[in-house]
Amino acid sequence: MCTIIGVLQMVVTDDQLYAQSQTTAAHSGSLRGQITSETGEPLAGITVRLNETGYGAVTDADGRFQLSTIPAGNYILAVSGVGYHVAEQRVAISNRKTTELSLQLSSRTGQLSEITITSAQKSAVISVNKIAVPIRDLPLTTTTISARTLEQRGTDDLGEAMKNTAGVRANNTYGGFQHFTIRGFNNFVLLVDGVRDERHNISTSAPSTNLANIERIEVLKGPASVLYGHSALGGIINLVRKRPTSEQKADFSASYGSFNTRRMRVGAGGALSKKLLYRVDAGLSATDGYRQSGMNTNNAYLALDYTPTAHDNFYLTLGANHDKYATDAGIPMLEGGKLTPGMNMDTRYNDPADFLKNTQYNVQLRYTHQFSHSLLLSNQLSYSDDNINYFSTEELTFNKTLDSLKRTSPLYFNHLTKPLQNQLELTYNTQTGKIEQKVLVGYSFSYLDRKTYSANIFGAGLHTQVAVQNPVLNQGNVDYYTTQYKATEETVHGFYLQDWLKFSNKLKGLIGLRYDIFKGTYYTNKVDANRDITDRGAKTDIPASALTYRAGLVYQPTKAWSVYGSYSTYFKPSRRVAPNGETFDPEDGYQGEAGTRLEFGHSWAVNGSVYYMRKNNQVESLPGGVYKRIGSADSRGYELELQGSPLAGLDVNAGYTFTNAAYRPFAGKEINTVAGKTVALAPKHMANLWANYQLQRSVLRGLSIGMGLNYMGDSYANSANTYILPAYTVIDAALGYQIGKIGLRLNVNNLANERYFANVIITNQFYPGATRNYLLTLKYSL
Numbered sequence: 001m002c003t004i005i006g007v008l009q010m011v012v013t014d015d016q017l018y019a020q021s022q023t024t025a026a027h028s029g030s031l032r033g034q035i036t037s038e039t040g041e042p043l044a045g046i047t048v049r050l051n052e053t054g055y056g057a058v059t060d061a062d063g064r065f066q067l068s069t070i071p072a073g074n075y076i077l078a079v080s081g082v083g084y085h086v087a088e089q090r091v092a093i094s095n096r097k098t099t100e101l102s103l104q105l106s107s108r109t110g111q112l113s114e115i116t117i118t119s120a121q122k123s124a125v126i127s128v129n130k131i132a133v134p135i136r137d138l139p140l141t142t143t144t145i146s147a148r149t150l151e152q153r154g155t156d157d158l159g160e161a162m163k164n165t166a167g168v169r170a171n172n173t174y175g176g177f178q179h180f181t182i183r184g185f186n187n188f189v190l191l192v193d194g195v196r197d198e199r200h201n202i203s204t205s206a207p208s209t210n211l212a213n214i215e216r217i218e219v220l221k222g223p224a225s226v227l228y229g230h231s232a233l234g235g236i237i238n239l240v241r242k243r244p245t246s247e248q249k250a251d252f253s254a255s256y257g258s259f260n261t262r263r264m265r266v267g268a269g270g271a272l273s274k275k276l277l278y279r280v281d282a283g284l285s286a287t288d289g290y291r292q293s294g295m296n297t298n299n300a301y302l303a304l305d306y307t308p309t310a311h312d313n314f315y316l317t318l319g320a321n322h323d324k325y326a327t328d329a330g331i332p333m334l335e336g337g338k339l340t341p342g343m344n345m346d347t348r349y350n351d352p353a354d355f356l357k358n359t360q361y362n363v364q365l366r367y368t369h370q371f372s373h374s375l376l377l378s379n380q381l382s383y384s385d386d387n388i389n390y391f392s393t394e395e396l397t398f399n400k401t402l403d404s405l406k407r408t409s410p411l412y413f414n415h416l417t418k419p420l421q422n423q424l425e426l427t428y429n430t431q432t433g434k435i436e437q438k439v440l441v442g443y444s445f446s447y448l449d450r451k452t453y454s455a456n457i458f459g460a461g462l463h464t465q466v467a468v469q470n471p472v473l474n475q476g477n478v479d480y481y482t483t484q485y486k487a488t489e490e491t492v493h494g495f496y497l498q499d500w501l502k503f504s505n506k507l508k509g510l511i512g513l514r515y516d517i518f519k520g521t522y523y524t525n526k527v528d529a530n531r532d533i534t535d536r537g538a539k540t541d542i543p544a545s546a547l548t549y550r551a552g553l554v555y556q557p558t559k560a561w562s563v564y565g566s567y568s569t570y571f572k573p574s575r576r577v578a579p580n581g582e583t584f585d586p587e588d589g590y591q592g593e594a595g596t597r598l599e600f601g602h603s604w605a606v607n608g609s610v611y612y613m614r615k616n617n618q619v620e621s622l623p624g625g626v627y628k629r630i631g632s633a634d635s636r637g638y639e640l641e642l643q644g645s646p647l648a649g650l651d652v653n654a655g656y657t658f659t660n661a662a663y664r665p666f667a668g669k670e671i672n673t674v675a676g677k678t679v680a681l682a683p684k685h686m687a688n689l690w691a692n693y694q695l696q697r698s699v700l701r702g703l704s705i706g707m708g709l710n711y712m713g714d715s716y717a718n719s720a721n722t723y724i725l726p727a728y729t730v731i732d733a734a735l736g737y738q739i740g741k742i743g744l745r746l747n748v749n750n751l752a753n754e755r756y757f758a759n760v761i762i763t764n765q766f767y768p769g770a771t772r773n774y775l776l777t778l779k780y781s782l
């Protein structure tokens with residue numbers, strides 16, 4: 001049953017909004033707004049109509065709707081959806097004025113609660129699909145991890161958050177570098193509010209700060225070069241940060257747990273005036289860490305939403321983080337992935353002086369102008385200044401008697417990354433005969449300036465040995481002085497077109513086309529200890545261009561059941577320059593996919609898909625700056641996901657993935673030594689489950705119980721398949737209680753105290769997963 005329990009605001013403007021003619025506009029008004037769940041999540045596919053008129057709409061992916069040129073007068077607004085009863089409310093439409101609504105739907109009662117007037121809220125953050133169409137009408141496979149799920153699981157880390165997504169394997173290495181394998185491949189693009197994080201595309205991995213300001217995480221599976229440019233083969237991960245709200249909100253939480261884990265979050269939002277909304281968030285997270293691999297992350301975030309006129313909106317975000325991680329080189333394993341006798345999995349062998357630090361400042365400014373109800377212009381400008389400073393032992397080598405380890409391959413680098421990006425887009429809704437269309441035309445520009453400083457390592461503690469059992473970690477001073485930097489200067493121009501077509505209520509289509517022009521310039525300059533240039537190196541230019549595309553169809557036998565198929569392509573420019581000056585061809589690839597989605601009302605859905613993915617021109621980086629061609633690889637498999645609330649108070653997130661990703665033979669006469677081998681870190685089987693139930697009608701109303709598991713099948717640690725990360729299952733549990741504005745939650749992770757290895761580096765250095773641990777959180781919300 002459905003209840004409108006939220007807020008409804010009327011905003012009066014003197015502008016003529018969405019006029020089709022001056023005569024019509026003089027005697028008409030407009031109605032627009034957003035419908036969300038009781039937890040604040042947008043509800044797509046909800047029907048909104050004015051009774052006894054022809055005016056109606058269906059909410060888009062952001063839960064938004066709009067009705068234009070409505071004759072002035074009083075109406076009954078009806079809101080309904082499959083699985084909900086109709087709710088009605090009187091609405092007054094005035095001449096040349098716009099009524100803004102913000103409505104919340106609840107499934108707990110059938111009574112219509114009080115509705116009050118508040119300020120309007122205008123969305124400034126786009127979804128990963130970029131068009132206002134419900135996911136059931138798109139030939140794409142996507143997953144959303146909500147703030148509700150993150151809170152229930154006590155998640156504060158991006159890698160941990162990905163446990164809730166089928167087909168995604170999270171990898172954390174060297175203590176703080178995060179990267180992901182999606183559908184068997186590690187080519188993905190990380191976005192923050194729709195803006196690319198280029199660090200992952202250059203170095204494959206990068207640190208990510210805590211999730212204090214994250215509202216939800218969107219995952220789009222498969223190639224997405226059409227909308228977001230190069231390197232998006234496995235998929236897209238989009239971090240959507242919290243947005244300003246028209247109503248005043250505030251929350252505070254504090255946590256304490258195992259390994260001396262401490263967290264604190266504070267956030268607030270509301271209206272500074274009728275036209276200006278704000279949101280601020282800050283998060284502090286620190287832990288000594290399992291195996292003393294600790295971290296300390298601190299971030300702050302400000303968002304301002306300014307609507308000077310009914311046609312214009314400015315959305316400004318400012319973010320900063322200052323994080324530090326204790327590096328971790330894992331523990332070396334014997335051939336075949338066996339643990340050395342006498343070695344303790346809980347021991348970390350890094351030098352106490354090793355470190356990984358990350359400081360970043362970022363700014364985004366998005367401007368939108370609504371020319372009419374069918375034509376929207378948007379421009380999103382972004383800039384970030386990122387500093388990754390790293391000094392650590394990278395490799396641990398056994399002596400002959402296997403009772404001590406030599407710290408080899410110490411490494412220092414300092415990445416200074418400064419990307420400037422801009423996206424200019426025009427969205428046009430039109431109808432040709434019976435065919436409804438949503439057309440997106442865009443131009444993107446990016447300029448990347450990156451310098452990576454490297455150094456010589458020296459000191460009494462260099463290349464020392466530590467005992468396997470009861471090691472003395474401080475073996476003397478180790479220091480460094482800079483000697484050179486590698487410069488990366490890249491410019492990318494992208495021109496793209498996407499068209500969503502509705503041929504009928506049962507048949508929809510999506511086509512997209514993009515052309516990218518890439519130019520990279522790479523060189524190495526020698527520097528002294530003060531980083532002043534002493535010698536300039538020769539420059540190497542690597543130009544590339546590519547045409548990528550996407551096409552797909554959706555067929556809906558019923559409104560709740562969708563069947564879809566799609567084909568999409570991708571490319572990734574090669575940034576590698578071998579010591580002999582050799583460069584490499586860009587990677588390219590494609591995916592064919594078929595899937596089905598069944599929605600049960602608007603509360604839960606089941607999605608299944610099968611896919612074939614191909615990647616060509618792969619090059620593997622080996623120690624010592626050596627690059628090895630490993631040719632093509634393909635991945636085939638299927639996924640099944642269930643998300644939503646099948647029963648009142650019950651939240652379920654479950655998935656299973658089968659992936660068969662393997663390297664292919666070379667096309668020529670040359671023998672590919674890894675042909676037929678399984679792609680590294682691409683398990684054939686993965687499964688995830690999280691279920692949380694909150695009691696609804698007993699004396700213990702407010703009590704919630706959560707339980708989940710994650711299964712990871714065997715993974716190969718390298719392309720030669722000589723080392724295996726064994727399969728494992730981790731069980732998590734949670735117990736919570738909500739009374740009024742106060743919530744208390746206890747999370748217990750790895751409930752069965754499973755001993756397992758989660759990740760690997762350099763073929764044989766494995767990372768043990770954390771033992772049983774708990775986290776207690778107290779939260780207060782206004």
